[in-house]
Amino acid sequence: MPRTPEPGLRAADGEDAVAPAGADAVTPGAAFAVGRPSLGQVLDFAWGRGPFTATEAMAGASLTRSTTIDAIDTLVEAGVVRELPNARDAGQYSGGRPARRFELPTDLGAVIALDAGDTHLGVTVTDLARTPLAHLRTDLDPRHTVGQRRTAILKHLEAALADSGVPRDRILALCAGVAAPVTRNGSSPPHPDGFWERTNPGLAEVLAGWAPVVEVKNDAVLAAAAEADLGEAVGCRDYIALIAGERFGAGAVVDGHMLHGAHGGVGEMVLLDHVRGVGSADGLGPTITRIARELLASGAAAADGALARLATEGLRAEGILALAADGDPAAAEVVRGTGAHLARVVAVLGSTYDPERVIVCGAIADAIEPVLDAARTALRPMLHLPAPKILRSQLGADIVLAGAVSTALAAARTIGLPRLAARRLHGAD
Known part of the structure; x- marks a missing residue:
């Protein structure tokens, strides 16, 4: 089962946690409409554990042995917890009385x-x-x-x-x-x-x-x-997840709290419309193609070069990044310009939220590392605070x-x- 990071993120101002629940999460026992909080404590212990014994559940749920066994038996009878073959039957035990083994079935829901x-x-x-x-x-x-x-x-x-x-x-x-x-x-x-x-x-x-x-x-x-x-924010309490494909959008975590706002608008990037040198919330994809067109229109890119030939087929960010990776000088200039643009965006986020990390997310992140390198270089003189680390998400389009x-x-x-x-x-x- 999925792990539950500790400490978990809590949302600010009473908002429910957005990240998976952590050590301070509401326990399942609180959701039971009747007594028997021990049932909820055992359920909470069993989540993500795989096979376990009553002794392990007793320690993990902080219950007496008799209460633990009673709770497990009740959950087994209800079909919520499954009893497994004991250690001897499973071929994992050879001496003494084998302990009963249980699990929370992953196909329960x-x-x-x-x-x-x-x-x-x-x-x-x-x-x-x-x-x-x-x-x-x-x-x-x-x-x-x-x-x-x-x-x-x-x-x-x-x-x-x-x-x-x-x-x-x-x-x-x-x-x-x-x-x-x-x-x-x-x-x-x-x-x-x-x-x-x-x-x-x-x-x-x-x-x-x-x-x-x-x-x-x-x-x-x-x-x-x-x-x-x-991903890249495991164990981090101050970071920005920056969706950066077609338009910028930011998920901001400060002091371990996911920020929300009165209308859910924290991280809306229309503010970039008013930032000199940025001018809009257009993401890295449109920015790459815009800078490439400007370079071609100005004559700074050779009319018979690879970038110009690509333009006849339709400029796309992926193709321009591939040209840069192959060493094309005009495409490399597009990468530098896009990196400077991203650095200004990160500088705004850095001054506003003081994150330790800014993680560039989405499908475009797969090929964006050269732009991030350029942004890291351009960012340093833009901030008085220590610059956040600019990282590439590994989680892809999904x-x-x-x-x-x-x-x-x-x-x-x-x-x-x-x-x-x-x-x-x-x-x-």
């Missing part, structure tokens, strides 16, 4: 993660050990109305669930990432052009019946959660889905699984 962007939708269903059961990725029409976007998301969500083979009543939590700021109730504020309403078409309401816990989060917030759980899985698993652990156990204990499942 599942979680769903969504990445609902402006032009794409990703859906992943995993078991409780993060093993993928279904994965779907499709293009979306950016001209959708709100109603059309809702219909498209539900259609593909149902298709992914069908592919997974998991009954809907076994979904313990769902988390959706959207390209919009998200308030604490899962809604997004209005956007002047209707963009946020389209990318978050009331998903908290639309998906409410899909799981005991449904969370809607900003995509950069989920990127930050993924980096904390699986980083938002990864963060949504982490967040959904944390919710399954603290709420969804205990509710399933409570239903079974009361014979309602």
Whole structure:
């Protein structure tokens, strides 16, 4: 099962934790509607452990032996914990009375993660050990109305669930990432052009019946959660996850708290419209192609050079970066210019949040290291504070889905699984 980092991130101002729950997370026992907190303590201990004995559970859950055994037997009878062959039967023990062994089945339930962007939708269903059961990725029409976007998301969500083979009543939590700021109730504020309403078409309401816990989060917030759980921010309490493909968006963690804001707008990068030398929130992809066009238009790049030939086929960031990697001088100049542009963006983030690390995320991160090298050099004189480390994310194009899985698993652990156990204990499942 997925690990639970310690210490876990807590959201500021009472917001639920975005990153996977840590040492201070609500325990499953708190979700039981009746007494027997020992059941929740054993469940919490069993999460992610693999096989365990009553002695291990007793120590881990801080319970007496008799209480531990009673709780385990109750959970086994309810079908929530599975008893395994003892150590002798498993061929791992040869002397004395073998200890009983148990596990929390990873197929007891599942979680769903969504990445609902402006032009794409990703859906992943995993078991409780993060093993993928279904994965779907499709293009979306950016001209959708709100109603059309809702219909498209539900259609593909149902298709992914069908592919997974998991009954809907076994979904313990769902988390959706959207390209919009998200308030604490899962809604997004209005956007002047209707963009946020389209990318978050009331998903908290639309998906409410899909799981005991449904969370809607900003995509950069989920990127930050993924980096904390699986990537370059493991063990770090001050960092920025910077989604940097088509447009910039930042998930900001300060002193171990995921920052949110009154309208979920922390990390919205429209402020870059007002930064000299940056001018917009356009991400690294558009910036690379813009600088290449400017270089060609100014005559600074040879009219018969590789960059000019590439322009006849259509300038794309990936092609320009590949030219730079092959040593083309004009493409290398584009890389330097893009690095200087990124350095200004990081300088704004560094002055605002004082992060230890800025992690450049998204599909573009796979080939962006030369730009990061240029940005590191350009950044040093831009700040009075120590410059943050600029790092490349290793989590690829599906980083938002990864963060949504982490967040959904944390919710399954603290709420969804205990509710399933409570239903079974009361014979309602």
